[in-house]
Amino acid sequence: MFMNVRNYAQGHLGSAPEWNCEGCGEPWPCPTFREIPPPGLQTATLVHLLLLMAGAAIRDLAARPDGPPPHVVLKRFAWFMELDDRHARHAMRWL
Numbered sequence: 011m012f013m014n015v016r017n018y019a020q021g022h023l024g025s026a027p028e029w030n031c032e033g034c035g036e037p038w039p040c041p042t043f044r045e046i047p048p049p050g051l052q053t054a055t056l057v058h059l060l061l062l063m064a065g066a067a068i069r070d071l072a073a074r075p076d077g078p079p080p081h082v083v084l085k086r087f088a089w090f091m092e093l094d095d096r097h098a099r100h101a102m103r104w105l
Contacts (some may be wrong), residue, residue, distance in 0.1 A: 013104050019043055023047050024063060027070040037086070044089060080105075 016023060022031050024038025031040035039060070064087035072080045081098035084105065093101065 018046070020046060022046070024067070026066055029067045029071060039087065039089065056090075057088075061085060061105065068105065 020042070022038075022040050022043040023033070024030065024040075025032055029038050030036065031038045031043065034040050034042060036042075042104040043081045064084050067087060068080045071077045072085050078086075080102050081095060084102060085093050085095075085098045088098075088101075
């Protein structure tokens, strides 16, 4: 199934290199995006999309001198998985 991400996100997409929401300016994924119901959207599709974006965000954000550690960026992008620090650090091995 093809999904138009921009339409799905209702203008609330993150963009590099700051990874703030294009719609509201909050750190992405913003609260509005997190509340968008996924009608007909497979969880695997959402996970794939967010992990691709997380990989890019980790390169952009964690590489900064004052940037967050990579596992913190992953937790931000995979909020729906409720990862603790230990599991996020372990998952970083796969990104």
